[in-house]
Structures are given as C-alpha cells and as structure tokens.
Amino acid sequence: MTNDLTQRHNRTPGRAAASNPDVRFDRYTTRAVDDGWYQDDELPVLRTEVSDEIARKVITRNTSPDLSFDRSINPYRGCEHGCIYCFARPSHAFLGLSPGLDFETKLIARPNAAEQLRKELLSPRYVPATIAIGTNTDPYQPIEKTRGIMREILKVLSDFNHPVAIVTKGTLIERDIDILAPMAAKGLLRVGISVTTLDPKTSRAMEPRVPSPAARLRTISRLTEAGVPIRAMVSPVVPALTDHELEAILAACAKAGAVAASSIVLRLPREVAGLFQDWLRDQYPDRADRVMGRVRELHGGKEYDPEFGKRMTGQGEWALMIKQRFKLATRKLGLDRSLPALRTDLFERPPQRGDQLSFL
Numbered sequence: 001m002t003n004d005l006t007q008r009h010n011r012t013p014g015r016a017a018a019s020n021p022d023v024r025f026d027r028y029t030t031r032a033v034d035d036g037w038y039q040d041d042e043l044p045v046l047r048t049e050v051s052d053e054i055a056r057k058v059i060t061r062n063t064s065p066d067l068s069f070d071r072s073i074n075p076y077r078g079c080e081h082g083c084i085y086c087f088a089r090p091s092h093a094f095l096g097l098s099p100g101l102d103f104e105t106k107l108i109a110r111p112n113a114a115e116q117l118r119k120e121l122l123s124p125r126y127v128p129a130t131i132a133i134g135t136n137t138d139p140y141q142p143i144e145k146t147r148g149i150m151r152e153i154l155k156v157l158s159d160f161n162h163p164v165a166i167v168t169k170g171t172l173i174e175r176d177i178d179i180l181a182p183m184a185a186k187g188l189l190r191v192g193i194s195v196t197t198l199d200p201k202t203s204r205a206m207e208p209r210v211p212s213p214a215a216r217l218r219t220i221s222r223l224t225e226a227g228v229p230i231r232a233m234v235s236p237v238v239p240a241l242t243d244h245e246l247e248a249i250l251a252a253c254a255k256a257g258a259v260a261a262s263s264i265v266l267r268l269p270r271e272v273a274g275l276f277q278d279w280l281r282d283q284y285p286d287r288a289d290r291v292m293g294r295v296r297e298l299h300g301g302k303e304y305d306p307e308f309g310k311r312m313t314g315q316g317e318w319a320l321m322i323k324q325r326f327k328l329a330t331r332k333l334g335l336d337r338s339l340p341a342l343r344t345d346l347f348e349r350p351p352q353r354g355d356q357l358s359f360l
Contacts, residue, residue: 012046012101014208016084018278020098021271048080048105050143055110058117059131069132069165073117075149077108079137081169083207084279085236088136090270099271104209107143114152121160121349128347130163134192140170142209154179157188159350163342167192167233171211171219181226187343192262193220194233195249197242205283206238217256224257229339232258236266237322239294240287246322247329254333261335263326265298265314273303294318 012018059071078092082104089099097106120126133139139150157164158179166173166189173180173191183189197203198213211219220230232253237243250261268276280288292303298314299305305315313319330336 014082015046015101015104016082016206016208016279017100017104017275018282019275020100020102021274046101046105048107048143050107050109050147053077053108053110055113055116057120058110058113059120069130069135071129072132072135073113073153074136075110075113075133075139075153076137076141076143077110078103078106080104080107080141080143081138081207081210083169083210084276085206085238085266085268085272087267087269087272089272089275091136093271100275107141109143109147109149111147111149113149114156117153118156118159121156121162122352128160128162128344130165130342130344131157132165132167134167138168138170139166140168140172142170142172144170144172151176151179154183158183161186161188161346161348163188163344163347165190165192165342167194169194169207169210169216171215174219174222177223177226177228180223180228184226184228186346187340188346190229190231190339190342191223192231192233193223193253193258194235195253196234196236196238197245198248198252199245202242206279213252217252220253220256220258224259229260230256230258231260231262231339232335233262233264234326235262235264237263238266238291239298239318240291241284243322246325250326250329250333250335254335258335260337260339261326261330261333263322265319265322266295267299268295268304270304 058073060074061071063070077095078097079086079088086103089103092099092103092106095108097103133150133153139153144150154164154176156162164183168191180189180191193216195213195216196207200212200214203210203213220232223230230253232250234246234249237246246263253261277288277292280291284291296303297316298319300315313323327336
C-alpha cells in the first residue's frame, strides 16, 4: 500500500516530486479524497526520515555493456538531493517505497558498509578492479554530513590501496580531500562532478537540494588544486531546457580545472517519466510539450528506450547534433580525452590482528 496521502498531509517545499506514485509491486493502493477540511496553510512540512539497514554485502556487481565498471557501492538508498530526472528513483520500489516523494524523504543508510567492505576485500578470492560509487544515489547527499558512511568507506579503500571512481553533485566531497588527494597521487582515484545547468533558478527547480552550479564549479577547482583528476559530467542533457547550455557548461568546468568530460541525454525509466512530466507541466508549462516531443524523438517515439547502446545517447538527428556539439566543444577545450586507467597493482591486504608476522 502506498502513502499517496502524503500529498494531502504535508507541504513539500524543497522537493522536486509532487506525488507518490503507486509501488508497482503492491496489490493495493490508496487515493487521497478531499473531504472539505483540507487547508494547505495548516499542513506540516514533509521532513526527511532515515532508517538503518545492516548490509550483508556491499559490493554490487553488474554486467551492463553500457557501463565502464563491473562493481559499485551504494552507502545510501534514496537520495535527498531529489533530482526530478533521477533514473535511480524506480529502485525505491524494490524497498516497498514510492519512487516519488518517498525516494527523496525516506532514506536508507548502511552504517556497517565500511566494516562489511573490509571483510569482502579481505577474502582471498577477491580480485581488485575499480569500484564505482555514486552511480545510483549520491554518496555526498546531505545526510552524509552527519552519518559519515562514505568517509569510512574511503578509509577502507585507502587502507587496501583499492581504486575507486566517484560520481557526485555534492560539495561535501571537499571534506575528504585528506583521503582523496593521497589516493589520487597513487593513481587510485578519479572523480566525476555533475553539472546539469549554470542557471541557479533552473537548478533549484530541477534538483532542489543539490549545491548550486557555482558551488560545484568551486568544488572542481578545489579538488583539482589537491591533485584530484576531475571529469565534468553534463548529465543529463534535457532537450529544449538545458541543451543550449552544453558548450557553456563545458567551458566553465574546463576553466575550473576539469581535464575530461562526458555527457548523457535525459532518460526516463518507469515511474520517472510520469514524475518528470508532472514537474515539467508545473514548472515549465510553456515548453512541456516541446521537451517531451524531443524526448520521444530521442528514444524512437517512446518516453524511454532501455536498449543497450542507445539509452545513454539517444537516437535520431537531435542526438547526433548533441554528439557533434559535444565533440567539437571538448576538442576545443582540451577535454576530449579519457582519463588513464586506475591502478590495481598496488592492491594489498593490510595486516590483521592475529596475523603471523613475517621474518623477512
């Protein structure tokens, strides 16, 4: 059973989703009915709730041909950043929670993630390869400031000299420069910073609890100064809304110190399509039809095409145009290169209590 009644029982400032779509695995649903007593100015604000999950395994494997990594870690489930376009929203349904407001407000933390990671890395069967963090939900979302789970994970990876690739929109990553900089110096780290728009108004509407574009550019500069290689991520490119900013975003990121770049077009899997369209009609009613028309053009006439090789780039003339613009801009700015592979040869299991000491 879903809690669609959240829409009536709470105000939702600072949230992108306007509703809680049904959880597709539930047999029963509920619907709010206006009984005449509804008064918006008396409703309490919807607050973020965090529950703990004791992780039995933290390294998740994948075999997707669209991804450059085969393993990842998620310190948190759900994301308070609340980006309306987030492709990870449907994953909340597997927890019995809605991909809508629940995804932004009912978060799951994994406090034993670092401890469990250490156990998995100590296994004699473990073979090191780059671990990706932030590919589903952001490890530097606001609750990381108090929970510190990502920082503890980084400490473990540093102890093992294990390579890691981080993706984030959160400026809180600057807190961990004391761990990140030495890892980068060893060739064990790269970071992707996502900048979707340079317009603070658009950003606040589309990704309400993400640091401003200017703050993210400052983070690129500070990490670069610390020796951390940064890949600028223009993701997602929203047609008829942010696509005109492509070159400007890349230029701003290059000026801040980014050394490489990537781009992904908007994709709207499962419940995200409905949530995004509701948001679009509310925030940009004058261009909603145009945006969605272009989205369908990108995905073969559908709101989303999950086919490998197409879902990240789209198809058709507009997709080709974006690809060409990106190629020209990155070449001009010196961002048209791949970052070197991270090192795995330094991986070493640190001595554990009770280990026999070597005589060598």
